[in-house]
Amino acid sequence: MKRKRSKSTAALLLTGLVFIVAACGDKQATPPEDSAGSDKPAVAAPGGAGTDPNPTQSPKVPELTGSPNPPKTTDPATSTGNGTGTGTGNGTDKPGGNNAAGDKGSAGNGDPKAVLVVAKPADVAVLVNKTYRLPDNYKPTDLVEPDIPFIFKEKSDKRLMRKEAAGALEKLVAAAKKDSVSLAGVSGFRTQATQKTLFDNYVKKDGEEAARKYSAVPGHSEHQTGLAMDISGSDGKCAASDCFANTKEAKWLAKNAAEHGFIIRYPKGKESITGYQYEPWHLRYVGTKIAKEITDKGITLEEYMQSANAVQAAK
Template sequence: MLKRNGMFYVGLLLVCTGLALLLSACEQRETPQPQEANTNKAGTSQQEGVKTELAPVTDGQTSKPDSPDNDSLPVVADPDAVTVLVNKQIRLPENYIPADLVYPDVRFVFKEKIEKRMLRKEAAQALETMFAAAGKDGINLAGVSGYRSEARQKVIFNQYAAKDGEEKAKTYSAYPGTSEHQTGLAIDVSGSDGKCAAESCFAGTPEAEWLAAHAAESGFIIRYPEGKEGITGYKYEPWHIRYVGVELAKEISAKGITLEEYFGDAVPVTTQP
């Protein structure tokens, strides 16, 4: 009798143990276990084949200036056109970079082969022709600043705004994305000695007078002429020349007008940035 009762209790114990193990297994299957995400050195979190880019850390120099108007500007339809119009009302596509930037074989006021030494190929060739023509007339020109990326323009504009205030800075410096320098078709020039480079004292110099009289012969115009500030939005800059091609440059120069006046309202744009 005792032996039979002992076997009964052993069996009952085994049944209870089995039920406990079964309930534990069911609970584990119903409760998902958290998976540890694998974050690589580039800041990318990978989990079950899904990549989530973590937000990059930036400094103040790379942030957009506080200008809601700049973000809502229409964008030029053909930024690669030699006659492209870029100003305070029409901007380039975001982070636009010309595909044919080269280093023109001319004198600059600095020695380094850096970004601002470049121009688009057609403009660079025209610049070489113009510098050679000036040299024959006894005028020795030098490049000051050519192509400028949007990122670089952000830094420059923010520095000017911090120094002189944003409203004053807008009279002589462009918001990122609206600078002619970014087209690769514009360049600031000076005399070979670098005196008055990109400064108001350049006006009236032999170099400035030669440019006003002869730049169009090589396809360049004085982009921001005197007395046209209300149209261009920028103060007089006799050092800032812009390549538009010989035919158009001669027409604009002969009529004494600006690029804005030449195009009027006929510039095709898109409202999509």
């Protein structure tokens, strides 16, 4: 009897042990989940989503488009290279100023046109402005000093003019004196180097945009032709200043300059054509015939050249 009970007890113990082992095996049936901080990437499925044995707990993987490692690109809006888009190609797209037609400069009131070098700088009617420039370091060969008063005493190139223009200026000053108007020279011939120094100083003082309204870029100055002279009253008051416009000297010049072959080169109201502000003191010699036509019609040298269908030879 005791022997049978021992066998029964052993059988019960064996059955319990099998049950415990089976239960422990069930806990290891499911593989461990990838934690949120795992370095192991999700596998991309054909639809773009990652493979996930338990999608309710695994983080979503963004859909990939294009190359998995796309090259670094430059924002086209700020690009200055040669790419496409809204970049500006070779640098700035600053409007206006001397970089509107590449490095060739601008004309008139900032319209993009190529700067041309005049082929006949010694021509009395030569047009020199923001479009037409003189050959580098051009200097007339017939410069002389007109026999007129000047507002300064020192000997200087700014006393000089070309011979024909100097003779005409002497007659103009003499005629003014007969009308009790005393005139004096302020500034005549100017080398390209001198013009560069002046222009650079004006840029430092007022900025380039403002300087270009009253001063010529080197090579574009009428003073370099030897055909221009700035004039004032003999006392020097209002010399090359806005107040000169209201003087009796300025009024006499406006009325009589053409009789002697001179024009007021930069007249009032023509700034958009000449590219410069009104300068009632700036006389330019062009010869009596042309001067009278320009003055009678109230036009500029630019407009005269256009109306006469004159094509200035340029290199």
